[in-house]
Amino acid sequence: MLRLFKNLKELYKYRMLIRNLVARELKARYRGTILGFLWSFFNPLLLMVIYTIVFGFIIGPRDPSLGGTPWLYALFLFCGVLPWTWFSSSSLESANVLMVQGNLIKKVLFPSEILPVVVVVSNFIHFLFGLPILLIFVPIMGKTFTPFLLFLPVVILVQFVFSLGFSFLISSLTVHFRDIKDILANLLTFWFFASPIIYPLTFAPIQNSAFLKVFLNLNPMTHIMQGYQNCVFFGSLIRWKRLGVTFLVALLLLLVGYYIFDRLRESFPEEV
Amino acid sequence: MVAIEVENVTRIYQKYSARHRFKTFKSAMIKGDLFKALRPDELVTALDRVSFKVGKGTTFGVIGENGSGKSTLLKIIAGIAKPTSGKVSVRGKVSALIELGAGFHPEISGRENVFINGIMLGLSKREINEKFDEIVKFAELEEFIDAPVKTYSSGMYMRLGFSIAINVNPEILLIDEVLAVGDASFVPKCLDRIDDFRRRKKTILFVSHDLTTVEKICDQVIWLKDGKIQIIGEPKRVIDTYLQDVALKQEEDFEVRYKEMDLEQRWEEEEREKRWGGREIEITKVTLKGLDGKAKHVFSPKEGLTIELDVKARTKVKDFVFGIGLLNSKGVSCYGTNTHLEDFEPVSIQGEGRVVCKINQLNLVNGTYYLDVAVHKRDGYPYDYHRSLYSFLVSSRHKDEGVSRLSHSWSFSPQIKINPPK
Numbered sequence: 010m011l012r013l014f015k016n017l018k019e020l021y022k023y024r025m026l027i028r029n030l031v032a033r034e035l036k037a038r039y040r041g042t043i044l045g046f047l048w049s050f051f052n053p054l055l056l057m058v059i060y061t062i063v064f065g066f067i068i069g070p071r072d073p074s075l076g077g078t079p080w081l082y083a084l085f086l087f088c089g090v091l092p093w094t095w096f097s098s099s100s101l102e103s104a105n106v107l108m109v110q111g112n113l114i115k116k117v118l119f120p121s122e123i124l125p126v127v128v129v130v131s132n133f134i135h136f137l138f139g140l141p142i143l144l145i146f147v148p149i150m151g152k153t154f155t156p157f158l159l160f161l162p163v164v165i166l167v168q169f170v171f172s173l174g175f176s177f178l179i180s181s182l183t184v185h186f187r188d189i190k191d192i193l194a195n196l197l198t199f200w201f202f203a204s205p206i207i208y209p210l211t212f213a214p215i216q217n218s219a220f221l222k223v224f225l226n227l228n229p230m231t232h233i234m235q236g237y238q239n240c241v242f243f244g245s246l247i248r249w250k251r252l253g254v255t256f257l258v259a260l261l262l263l264l265v266g267y268y269i270f271d272r273l274r275e276s277f278p279e280e281v
Numbered sequence: 282m283v284a285i286e287v288e289n290v291t292r293i294y295q296k297y298s299a300r301h302r303f304k305t306f307k308s309a310m311i312k313g314d315l316f317k318a319l320r321p322d323e324l325v326t327a328l329d330r331v332s333f334k335v336g337k338g339t340t341f342g343v344i345g346e347n348g349s350g351k352s353t354l355l356k357i358i359a360g361i362a363k364p365t366s367g368k369v370s371v372r373g374k375v376s377a378l379i380e381l382g383a384g385f386h387p388e389i390s391g392r393e394n395v396f397i398n399g400i401m402l403g404l405s406k407r408e409i410n411e412k413f414d415e416i417v418k419f420a421e422l423e424e425f426i427d428a429p430v431k432t433y434s435s436g437m438y439m440r441l442g443f444s445i446a447i448n449v450n451p452e453i454l455l456i457d458e459v460l461a462v463g464d465a466s467f468v469p470k471c472l473d474r475i476d477d478f479r480r481r482k483k484t485i486l487f488v489s490h491d492l493t494t495v496e497k498i499c500d501q502v503i504w505l506k507d508g509k510i511q512i513i514g515e516p517k518r519v520i521d522t523y524l525q526d527v528a529l530k531q532e533e534d535f536e537v538r539y540k541e542m543d544l545e546q547r548w549e550e551e552e553r554e555k556r557w558g559g560r561e562i563e564i565t566k567v568t569l570k571g572l573d574g575k576a577k578h579v580f581s582p583k584e585g586l587t588i589e590l591d592v593k594a595r596t597k598v599k600d601f602v603f604g605i606g607l608l609n610s611k612g613v614s615c616y617g618t619n620t621h622l623e624d625f626e627p628v629s630i631q632g633e634g635r636v637v638c639k640i641n642q643l644n645l646v647n648g649t650y651y652l653d654v655a656v657h658k659r660d661g662y663p664y665d666y667h668r669s670l671y672s673f674l675v676s677s678r679h680k681d682e683g684v685s686r687l688s689h690s691w692s693f694s695p696q697i698k699i700n701p702p703k
Contacts, residue, residue: 026400033397037388040429116383117401118360118375275363278356279294 013267019120027123027130034131053091053139057146060086064207072212074243084150087143088242089206089234092165095136096172096230097197103128103176104183104190111281121277122270125176133169147241155244164236164247167256171229174262181270184280204230209238229255282337283372284453284484285358290367292328292353292508327353329508330367335501337372338482342499342516344492344523350508351488355379355457358486373452373484376402378459381442387431391422394430395445402449412448419470420444436464447474453484460489472498492520492678520678528579528676535578535674555670558663561598562630562656566591567671569652572639578673582643582686586673590636590654597631601664605638606653607645608669615645615684621659644686645675 020027039045064070064086065079075082103125113119147154183189205225208215215221225231232255236247328350335341343351356362357369359377384401385394395416399409409416417426420440425433433441443459456475460468475498478485489495495502495516502519504511506526512519571577572585580586588605604619620627651669658664677686693699 025406026397029397029400033386033389033393036393037386040388110384112380113384113401116361116380118377119384119401276295278362 016122016271020122023120023123027126030123030127031131031134034127035134049135049138050142053142056090057083057087057142060090072209074209074211080150084146084152085209085238085242086207087146088238091139091143092136092168092234092237093201093206095132096168099129099132099172100175100179100193100197102132103180104193107180107184107277108281114281115278121274122177125180126173129173129176143241152242157244157246158240160247161240164233164240164252167236167252167259168233170256170263171233171259174259174266177263177266177270181273184273184277200230203228204234206234210235229258283334284337285335285486286370287358288332288368290328290331290357290364290369291326292357292362293365294325294327327508331510333503333510333513335484335486337484339500340479340485340487340498342495342502343486343488343505344495344502344520345505349505351505352457354505355455355486355488359455371453374403375453375455376446376449376451377455378443378446379457381439381446381459385430385438388429390428391426391430391441395441398445402446404449416444416448440467443471454478455486457488458490493680496520524676524678531579531674531676532577555668556666558665560665561596562592562594562601562664564590564654564656564665564667565593567654567667569671569673580643580673580675582645582675582677585642586640588638588652588654591633592636592656593633594630597629599627599629600658601627601630602657602659603636604655608651608653609684610649613684615650643675644688646681646683646686647675647677649674
């Protein structure tokens, strides 16, 4: 525990480096593209268009709480997909990051925990770029802003801690078990559908099945996604108790993830 | 003042067997031996109870063969790897030149990479700003600094990496064989910079295979062999001992090679190209020896060489000449002579006998040499000619060139200030 805090303090000392590495990551990502940085806005926008066409017009919204219009459903979807993209891409990237940046670990005196942090933070910044797109569409799609929008940072914080913990865990274990990468890709697909992103939690088939209700409630992402939807879409208060418990779970994951990362740290230079 | 203190450091590497290497998370979960899978099968000791101290301001060389633990030692001192047991204490800011430009991102410009790399090496943004021009100038990259690093040649890459690392201005500089890739004009520049460090009383740990440079710049040298310290001390002595050991090993290699392929078999295989003649007189065995009479194949230029030929004549032969020739690896004849050229008068030979040719001092430059031996008639008709069937090695610390080392000495008038070799 003591060592953990010492390491975190160390991490703070490296904040300059983290900042620069994140900047480098963002710069390098769109280097060579014509639209450059605009892709950060276009990507979520295009995603939104696709989801509107497929789930709004072709399949059609089925839950009454979505007002039955394709446009509202698209907005609802976007509330979940945008933060989910942050979570899933930072998880997938952190599965690779220690191997990709192996040179740093092997040849430079470099605290390796910076790497998953950089992954989560740079994806977070992408998420932040997408956020205005989401908010612009709130009035366009016929919803209004409510004061509950101010709770959004709380939800973001919970997801940040959760993503970070998950990234520590995944990145360190993948060094020893390379096939986590493939397992993870499938797991994330499953996880996506097991979280209320394309359907609201109030969807009738879920409310009617005790098993599904328990199952979804045990999934931390359920509460995080619901948090976003409450703040932006439904305009209601976030569910403090559930989100609070989720936050504790996220903190626990961060501790466990960091502990495992720390335990395996010394094997990185040889294994990556 | 001690800058680096290494106490009883052992580093054991885990060597995973092929079975474990391909073991996957899935199978680990199924068999339930997740943590057993993380345990190694075999251990490799890279460093074995190594202890030494490096005084502040000294330049310390580390030599040894590949795989002797030099790089591991450097990484442990740099803090990149942890010792399995033992303790390392380092006093002062360390900069390690282990791989130049490690962590450069290919897609972004040299300028941005300088900043990120500098921060990684422990500089602040302000410090980098101050030193930026100097870094770029030293690397000779003024024109290209805003181009993405992926467009750089490997030399440019290395120069930029070196330039950043050296400008970190550490108290302790660890250098691992990084100068090997520089071109003819950049390496002296780097060495100048290292000299500059020495003058400013910084501590340098220098790992290199370039023994001449090690001898030139180091105050003390340590020789590692199989992870153990063989000897620490004054450069010349350590390097000489090391070279003797290398020569010994080469000697063993030669012997193994000779044993693997016994003479008869070799002759059969190579006969058509490498051995010819009527065999009225036959050379049955050729032995290379030192002047002390011991068989050997690795010589220093100052040593002598004895060539022994066992010969056998089936019938009585009255016309015969014995000859030898030395060729270097490029096929250039370095020396050749025979008994006829030196006006020996053959009378008769019958049955077995032995011919010994003694060369008092080889005076050859570094390299592998091949030996021709022959017995033939005065008019050139060959009885038995062995072409380059035998070889030996001349191993020297000096890198002089040419075919032969001519015996020489230097002298300078008093106006010329020049230091003699240490």
